Amino acid sequence: MNAVDTLLNAPPYGWNQKKKEAFYTRELSSLTERHRRACPAYAALLKTLGWNPEKVHGIADIPFFPVRLFKDFELRSIGQSDVFKTMTSSGTTGQQVSRIYLDRETALYQTKVLAKICSGFLGTKRLPMLILDSRTATRDRTLFSARGAGSLGFSMMGRRPVYALDENMQLDLAGIESYLRECSDTDIFLFGFTSIIWEHFYKKLKEANIRLPLERGILVHGGGWKKLQRESVSNEQFKASLSEVCGLKKIFNYYGMVEQTGSIFMECEAGNLHTSLFSDLIIRRAEDFAEASIGKRGLVQLVSLLPASYPGHSILTEDEGEIVGIDNCPCGRLGKAFKIHGRIQNAEIRGCSDTYNR
Amino acid sequence: MTHTIGNIPQNGIRFLAGSPDSLKTVKPLPPFDGETLLFLEDLAKELRKNCASSFPDIASFAFWCRKSNLCRLKSAHTYKGEFRLGRGRIFHIAPSNVPINFAFSFAFGLLAGCANTVRVSSKMFPQVEIVSEVISRILESGYPAIAAQNAIIQYGPNDEITRSLSLGADCRIIWGGDATIAKIRSFPLKPRGFDVSFADRVSLAVINEDAVAALPENELVLLAKQFYNDTYLVDQNACSSPHLVVWITHQGTPNGKESFWKAVADEARCRYDFPPIKSIDKYTLLCENAIRFAESNAFESFRSYNGNILSVVGLTALPIRLEALRGTCGLFYQFETPDLEPLAEHLNEKFQTIVTFGVDRKEIAKWVAGSGMMGIDRVVPIGSALDIGTIWDGYDLVQTLTRTIQYS
Structure with a gap:
């Protein structure tokens, strides 16, 4: 049985770190070897990084490479004809985007794992779903943007998904209200991207002084805080503001990357992000890439067992984070609990002539 | 007016x-x-x-x-x-x-x-x-x-x-x-x-390993300081900053490379501003080049000194498109050879400066002039890479920008 199948049969937050460590060390090693054989670019990289399977004693010994490489190279461990879909990161115009190649099996596992992780927050019964975005984000099925893929991926967790924004990103108030009337006796699953919810949902409701009855809503949102940080909106403010315009009480942020779609990290009731059975996270000190101790900030490395069609099972992000505890979060979930502090700062570029100070 | x-x-x-x-x-x-x-x-x-x-x-x-x-x-x-x-x-x-x-x-x-x-x-x-x-x-x-x-x-x-x-x-x-x-x-x-x-343009260093191995500690520190000034001071972004270090070495030469890189890493640890983004940029470039130059099969496993502040990749051969093999923020490549001959075919017009230690610069200039190559306009000691002057990129600018009045 595939390693992911094994995990799908276990409770998603039910293993302690020690048990997971042993399982992951073995499975990540075999994934590394599999990609080494199937992806020549990755094999060349491993050689330069000095990969030696015999020296792997823990998850932290698995080689990792910067996530930017998915922008520069076509990294895949499957033949062109096996590519079922290609996902891209949602870069702004002019930026290079990451390209992630999925075969059918990998795509299927992404969906299953996402459902498994979400079931811990949404329950196992599928709820009516309101997507706080526009349908246009999901249009091109072969070339998925992270936003579109997110909406589509999560829409499998809900029933009869309805989009809250029209083609022009305007609030479809009549549609929302009629949908809410139909579902007045049940919990509702809401999903969206953090910045889109803020810009096109929260602000519009606030401006129009409209209060939506979403007391029974459960909101899952992700996609990064970059835009909100510019407006100095914290996670706490985000929650309080939404609660104010629509009575939402259950709001869960998630952290994830298009490079490891499916195995996302959910925020718990205690406000911590969590590793599930399907992924793990290591905080590394930028100055030497050694593991940072608990409570110390560093670069975030993500590992996941899902990436089988491309070598994305161990990637170094440009985000800064810290581990706040292991197997001891008050919410009861086992594994690592952590916080993300956002993107690292860009440096100034130095050029030809700082020659005098010697 | x-x-x-x-x-x-x-x-x-x-x-x-x-x-x-x-x-x-x-x-x-x-x-x-x-x-x-x-x-x-x-x-x-x-x-x-x-x-x-x-x-x-x-x-x-x-x-x-x-x-x-x-x-x-x-x-x-x-x-x-x-x-x-x-x-x-x-x-x-x-x-x-x-x-x-x-x-x-x-x-x-x-x-x-x-x-x-x-x-x-x-x-x-x-x-x-x-x-x-x-x-x-x-x-x-x-x-x-x-x-x-x-x-x-x-x-x-x-x-x-x-x-x-x-x-x-x-x-x-x-x-x-x-x-x-x-x-x-x-x-x-x-x-x-x-x-x-x-x-x-790009530049490289040529160092005699015997000469480095023979250096007393204080002079090694000085050499490292000068190498630092040529490279880290501008994050290796200057045209005249070296990316590749060519070691002139022979069978039986004592190991000067290790002590050199350690001294450079110590210098960098004291002086270099090394925020996380530079660490990531450097590691990214290392990985990108490992893939870009995969066909050459020339990369050995990289080595780090003092954490990530200095990274060095050994080359078992000089890859084609050597000019594209660049470092940044303290990422270098090194290659050992008994003489400069293997370089000749690679030094095209993209190459500007050779910074040297322990070798005869006049001999190198003579070798360049006699070899029919398109590259290398400048051979200067380590520490002088960034010293811009009226002779630059192969031009004597004062000479070029003036005319002579011939008379007879």
Whole structure:
């Protein structure tokens, strides 16, 4: 049985770190070897990084490479004809985007794992779903943007998904209200991207002084805080503001990357992000890439067992984070609990002539 | 006739120094003319007094145009029995990545006795504003011959201005990438005019391992310091910063590499500002090159010294497109060879400088000159990589920008 199948049969937050460590060390090693054989670019990289399977004693010994490489190279461990879909990161115009190649099996596992992780927050019964975005984000099925893929991926967790924004990103108030009337006796699953919810949902409701009855809503949102940080909106403010315009009480942020779609990290009731059975996270000190101790900030490395069609099972992000505890979060979930502090700062570029100070 | 700074004429040119009239007047001077030297000395003094301390690059420029250095330069260009004169008007197009180079370019033109139109980048650099302001002030204080025919200007993308300034130029000095140079070249100069182009280039180091192994500790530290100045000081972004270290070594040579890299890493640990983004950029470039150069199969496993501050990749062979193999923020490649022969076929016109230690530089220059290769214009000691001067990129600029008056 595939390693992911094994995990799908276990409770998603039910293993302690020690048990997971042993399982992951073995499975990540075999994934590394599999990609080494199937992806020549990755094999060349491993050689330069000095990969030696015999020296792997823990998850932290698995080689990792910067996530930017998915922008520069076509990294895949499957033949062109096996590519079922290609996902891209949602870069702004002019930026290079990451390209992630999925075969059918990998795509299927992404969906299953996402459902498994979400079931811990949404329950196992599928709820009516309101997507706080526009349908246009999901249009091109072969070339998925992270936003579109997110909406589509999560829409499998809900029933009869309805989009809250029209083609022009305007609030479809009549549609929302009629949908809410139909579902007045049940919990509702809401999903969206953090910045889109803020810009096109929260602000519009606030401006129009409209209060939506979403007391029974459960909101899952992700996609990064970059835009909100510019407006100095914290996670706490985000929650309080939404609660104010629509009575939402259950709001869960998630952290994830298009490079490891499916195995996302959910925020718990205690406000911590969590590793599930399907992924793990290591905080590394930028100055030497050694593991940072608990409570110390560093670069975030993500590992996941899902990436089988491309070598994305161990990637170094440009985000800064810290581990706040292991197997001891008050919410009861086992594994690592952590916080993300956002993107690292860009440096100034130095050029030809700082020659005098010697 | 004097004009105020920041005067923006209708055609979109902003004058940081000089005026519309000083774009037109041309009255060449002999190289190293007395008034020119006095002006540059004054400029150096003024810059050192006021603003050099907060900008190391301004300090570096001021240090270069101090009196003693100008005297040294003058005596190196005696042109005995020759009569020389500036060629006329030079149109300088300064780079957009290195703020202070506009000032060096301007000074080279002045020393040659030319009239200068210096176009600085439309990006706002404080160094450019500061130095231009001082230049403008000193020009107006009593250098009429220079003030009459020199201007520092700024304008946004505007082909018409570039075209008209080019049409009036006897020579054009272009600093920039290949695309910039190609674009500027499409505008004709005066019929007898010519371009001097300073394009993007790369550099390397050649070190004799025996010589390093024999160094006492204090001299090794000094060598590491100088290597640091050539590289880390500009994040290896300068054209003349080395990326590749070629070790001249033989069977039985004691190991000098390890002690050298350790000393460099120690120097970097003390001096280098190493925020997380640089660590990531460096690791990313290492991984990218491992993939880009996969076909060469030449990369050994990389080694780190003092954490991530120094990374070194051994090469078992020199890959094709060696010029594309670059480092950043303390990422180097090294290759061992008993002599320089394996390099010959790789040193194309993209290669500018060889910095050396423990080898005979004259021998290397001779080897370059005798080998028929297209690259290498400069062989200097480690520590001098960034010392820009009137001889640059293979040109003796004073010679190039002056004409000789033949008589018999």
